[in-house]
Amino acid sequence: MFDMNVANQSTVVTLQGSNLPVVICRGQRVITTELLAIGYGADVKSIQMNFANNKSRFEEGKHFFKIEGEELKAFKNYPNNIGVVDKRARHVYLWTERGAARHAKVLETDQAWDFYELLEEAYFNSSKQNAELISKKDLALMVIQAEEEKEIAYAQRDYAIETKAWISRRREATAMATASKAVREKNALAAKLGECKEHATVLSVEKRLEKKFKWHPLKKWCTENGAEVRSVPDERYGKANSYPAAAWKAVHGVNLAKLF
Numbered sequence: 444m445f446d447m448n449v450a451n452q453s454t455v456v457t458l459q460g461s462n463l464p465v466v467i468c469r470g471q472r473v474i475t476t477e478l479l480a481i482g483y484g485a486d487v488k489s490i491q492m493n494f495a496n497n498k499s500r501f502e503e504g505k506h507f508f509k510i511e512g513e514e515l516k517a518f519k520n521y522p523n524n525i526g527v528v529d530k531r532a533r534h535v536y537l538w539t540e541r542g543a544a545r546h547a548k549v550l551e552t553d554q555a556w557d558f559y560e561l562l563e564e565a566y567f568n569s570s571k572q573n574a575e576l577i578s579k580k581d582l583a584l585m586v587i588q589a590e591e592e593k594e595i596a597y598a599q600r601d602y603a604i605e606t607k608a609w610i611s612r613r614r615e616a617t618a619m620a621t622a623s624k625a626v627r628e629k630n631a632l633a634a635k636l637g638e639c640k641e642h643a644t645v646l647s648v649e650k651r652l653e654k655k656f657k658w659h660p661l662k663k664w665c666t667e668n669g670a671e672v673r674s675v676p677d678e679r680y681g682k683a684n685s686y687p688a689a690a691w692k693a694v695h696g697v698n699l700a701k702l703f
Contacts, residue, residue: 465566466537468508472567473537475528482558483550493549494536500549506542510535540567556659592679599678600650603638640700642673642685648695651702660694661686 466473480487494501501507510518511534519530528535538546540563547559638647645658662684665672670687677683688699 468510468537469504471508471539473508473539474543474562474566476536476538477528479538479543479546482562483547484552484554484558485550489550490546493546497545497549501542501545506539506545508537508539510537543567553655556657560658595678596646600646638703640688640703642687643691643699643703644675644677644683644685646677646683648691648697648699648702652697656695656697658684658686661690664690664694 466475476487476490480490483490503509515532515535518535519528543559543562547555638644638651645656645661649656662672664670665686668689670690672687673685674682675685691697691699
């Protein structure tokens with residue numbers, strides 16, 4: 444006897460403005476190969492081949508569930524699952540949070556890691572359950588939207604630079620007391636945007652050093668060392684993680700005190 448629950452009208456989460464069905468298999472939230480491929484910017488065959496070539500790194504029950512027979516038939520016949528998987532499929536793999544992370548690691552692309560971070564925060568660990576079923580087209584549009592929002596992030600960076608320049612000019616044109624206040628305002632703005640000596644976002648450090656950095660080693664270090672990861676405003680996703688100076692120093696050898 445199998446144990447499976449699937450999304451209904453009150454069991455969905457909102458992810459980047461679109462609605463993703465909550466599919467629960469054996470007590471865990473899972474995602475289909477098709478939706479994973481769309482979000483990661485790959486095709487289904489690539490996901491399947493990566494799994495086949497790295498099968499020893501995937502453990503059933505931990506990284507994925509394979510459903511077939513009566514269990515698969517029940518899944519396909521559920522009203523809200525029409526079109527979620529190929530109706531001709533004889534078996535289906537459903538990926539857990541760890542499985543999705545493992546696929547992102549195998550692909551090792553920025554889009555895969557960016558989309559996994561969205562899944563981690565807004566799907567696998569979300570308590571939002573209040574919209575309609577997402578389609579493959581909806582998910583593709585969501586990925587496009589994420590790319591567009593990166594452009595907004597660049598505009599936000601330019602605005603921050605202009606704001607700091609204005610603060611600098613004001614400091615030079617005013618008395619010492621006013622200048623001191625301007626410095627505090629600038630530091631507060633920098634801290635709010637995740638670009639200060641105490642903590643910084645990946646995007647702010649990348650712009651300063653003009654090179655790419657991975658966020659997942661920083662998050663892992665903070666988890667292992669009990670360090671606080673701050674949340675700051677971000678036009679791409681609404682919020683972004685800002686990692687402490689100690690994490691940057693230990694993981695990437697970046698000294699925020701010298702950078703900012």
